[in-house]
Amino acid sequence: MAPLGGRERGVEGVVDACCGHALLGLGLCERGARTLAIDRSAAECERALENVDRARKVVGDDVASRVEIRLGDGLGECPEARDADVVVVAGVGANTMAKVLESGGLGLCSSADERSTSPSTARLVLNPPAKDGAATRRWLAENGWTIRDEKLVVENEIMHLVVSAERDAEIDTPSSMPLSVRDEIIGPVLGEGTASESPLLKLYVTKRLEWLREVRRQASLSAQRLAKKQEKSDSEYQSVEALKEKIAGYDEMESVLLAAIGVDVEEQRRNAHAHLEQQILRSYDGFDLKPGILAYKTVDPEESDGRLAYCREFLSESEASELMSSLVSSPPVDWAQRSIVCWQPQENTKKEVVQPRLVSWAGDIAYKYSGQTLEPVPVPDVLRRLQTKVEQVTGERFNHILLNRYRDGSDSMALHADDEPELGRNACIAAVSIGHVRRFDVQLKSKAKKKMSIFLENGSLMVMDRSLQHSHYHGVPKVTCAQDVEGERINITFRLLKGPPGWRED
């Protein structure tokens, strides 16, 4: 085969670096090009040779003689690639593609020497899977190539990208401007299109969004997990910071992708907020709510007389935020993540588990629950005042305060009943919530499907009384919606312990 270089008039010299069965190369030759088709797999090369033979019979010697099949790994042993008009890398992911191109000296030239001997390849045509689009564009920009054209194609139900790029004039520096977020994840050419007019582009953007949301979810879970570790090494602190930076980048990418399919991020945020507000209001059905007034509702009248009461704006916003800062910044109580003993129904055994939240307590009397005993500690003034206010509104008396601090949406409290013997029968439990709104589930013990939920807002008071602890479980589930995972909440529960641990009502 004649050398590919020299830019033979009217004949394009192509190197197909991962040729597989060489169908692409043959197609190009049929259109008048000359192709050197390389593959690292001997089996693929054999198939390719069979296809060349077949082509010879069907379309003639002229076409078949313009393709050469060669066994080889990458472009390292392919001097022809240096002055080919076009180098094609198709059907491999961005990492392999980068290795193949770099093996042929098509990456960035870092020294003057390299520059003087660098290949004169004019154009790259790359065909990665669509999911590798951003990595491909990043490699091109970092290695001195400018994207001239991009197309989306679907083959065997997999979406691929075809990118055509030309050498920048300055091949010793990466493209002077770093790629914008849009140019990297959607592409400079595809980004010019309107998703509403191109179903394929819309699908591409939607798939990117799905991927992005998943990686962001994983990153924020890792960040939360690390941030919650009580003793962190320096590198763990750095990882939390790095993850936070990544998450901010993902948020920016999400806005760009949403804009490309005509979604206004601010509007979406407003809609999500309005949706949550609606859910919150709907959860108050059956309560005759007036701000500052405690409204009672019998949860399942046909099953028990257990009641739930709710009061919005029991504390004003400023009272709630003052209380929050006094409990968090210079806490008058000691926060700890404790281990409790839990029944594991699957294994039919008891097991020690770490509570997914911080707890603290104060009171005049010890409290025993879930295999642990909380020794009495003096009630700080700020909580003593709150207790008085709760006692006034509920008409009840309390002597023990248990505080639960949910650092974010991944902290939770499993379904349980506060039915310890020391609380006596039909205990009244009152709880003030401050900070992020959280859903509170109440479920009939005898019928798991019978469940109600009520959202406990900042500054609210909730009361459970009569037989509710005997007929129902309650709990605070994890928040699954990505938007809502941030946000701290503290719940301050007031109980009346009738006696020390071991006390029982006659």
Ligand SMILES: O=C(O)CCC(=O)C(=O)O
């Ligand atoms: O955080 C909450 O709202 C629930 C607290 C609770 O159920 C408890 O402390 O027993």
Ligand SMILES: [Fe+2]
């Ligand atoms: Fe409880």
